[in-house]
Amino acid sequence: MLAQRNAMLVAVGSVAARLLAIRLLKLAGMTAAALAVTSCMPMTAPLAGADPADPGAKVASTNYRSTIAPYTGLRPTTPAPWRARNDRVAPAPKPGQ
Template structure:
């Protein structure tokens, strides 16, 4: 990727007659790499986890299928009766 961007900038400078002072993709990669070295300035939790009097957010329960309603039109019949209803009738001897 860096070789391609270098080739593009060289071609652009040859065609345009001007020189690029910064290689923008390389600068972006360096900035991204250095951003991982910056210490976090905000605290994640200000309360001591060992303090039993520390205030914490309430725990709420929200079921994942809360709006569910059954769409079954009727109670199912016993499976033996349903199976017998769809079974082919035996043929009479010829």
């Protein structure tokens, strides 16, 4: 009984191996055919605009914008007295203190 089971496994395995080999050969054949067909096709025209390697091609002009153009220095010329500034923003004292 064990010998019969092993014989069945060997038979099924060999069939599966043959089917796999046939599938791989078909895939290799389709790949080779696709490569042959695409290598015979003519080159297409560029999709957009002029050739980038052409030195005479028209290009858009570039503009320079400084990244720090709106900057203005805000350094104080003379420091204000700190006690007067502090008293202006301090909370009002509570009555009775």
